[in-house]
């Protein structure tokens with residue numbers, strides 16, 4: 027049979043990270059590479075109870091086809107949980123927030139459309155947008171946020187700016203109040219819509235982050251959230267909040283994609299959430315991740331202080347970002363790290379433009395403190411032996 031691939035399929039690539047991580051699949055390896063939440067945080071007992079309640083009280087509806095917009099009470103919960111005025115009719119429940127990225131790409135990107143992204147940015151967003159064949163334009167970014175002069179220089183004709191203001195993937199960096207206020211004003215002035223991706227915002231350690239960008243200009247933004255990091259990623263449950271004018275097109279894209287997000291999962295999650303469960307549950311995740319972050323920072327300090335390697339101190343989320351001395355290459359060093367039973371994700375795949383090869387991402391959430399200590403000591407050895 028002569029299968030002829032569509033041009034768009036030819037342009038799809040396997041996740042670069044997945045390919046890189048194949049070398050890290052080794053029994054006993056200490057992995058700082060994954061993007062997974064800690065399974066210790068999954069509320070299995072609450073779901074066991076909710077499952078019985080949903081099936082007992084509402085089994086037929088929970089197992090039937092349902093509305094593409096999502097389960098009404100869950101949409102109301104989402105609207106009420108966010109700190110600006112939202113009509114539940116603006117909430118679309120999605121099959122993970124990853125699907126929200128796909129739907130947004132389908133309705134907003136044409137071939138060669140200009141799409142602005144942070145430097146670096148979430149690889150899964152680059153993957154979701156790529157089949158629509160945009161022209162990616164990296165806007166210069168640093169720990170404080172994106173460079174507004176560079177944004178102004180690149181904004182003309184952009185379909186949107188995609189960004190993660192809270193505990194970014196991959197860097198762990200967050201935007202402070204002043205940079206949010208300035209960015210929000212600049213985007214409005216330049217007429218650039220914002221896609222705000224916020225799967226990590228609830229995982230703050232000492233103080234909640236400043237107001238989302240969407241709260242400052244709801245008509246100029248699409249906001250995305252997820253239950254993957256506060257409940258469990260296997261549920262595949264996320265959402266977007268869109269201006270009313272955009273909603274019908276997003277809904278049509280959603281219908282075509284999968285009719286609706288599983289009714290059963292939506293009802294289970296609503297059953298778990300409805301009496302304030304997250305108010306007790308999320309603080310336990312914050313406490314665990316904060317202790318893990320502190321352990322990793324202490325291990326980095328003990329093993330790498332003065333070595334020329336630098337790192338940030340994230341205020342929440344799951345990741346921190348390392349910079350090796352210039353000239354060192356984190357992709358080349360990964361097999362050497364794996365030989366010593368430790369893995370990380372090189373930073374290069376997270377850049378849509380020219381990568382900084384000396385960067386890498388470390389997850390601090392899935393390893394024990396003991397593993398963190400052993401793993402960071404091993405990494406430090408690899409770095410010092412290969413110092414250029």
Ligand code: PMP
Nearest residue numbers: 061122123124148195252254264
């Ligand atoms: N956005 C970002 C920035 C992410 O890190 C992730 C998960 N790794 C997602 C979206 C997708 O999350 P989910 O589909 O599980 O909601």
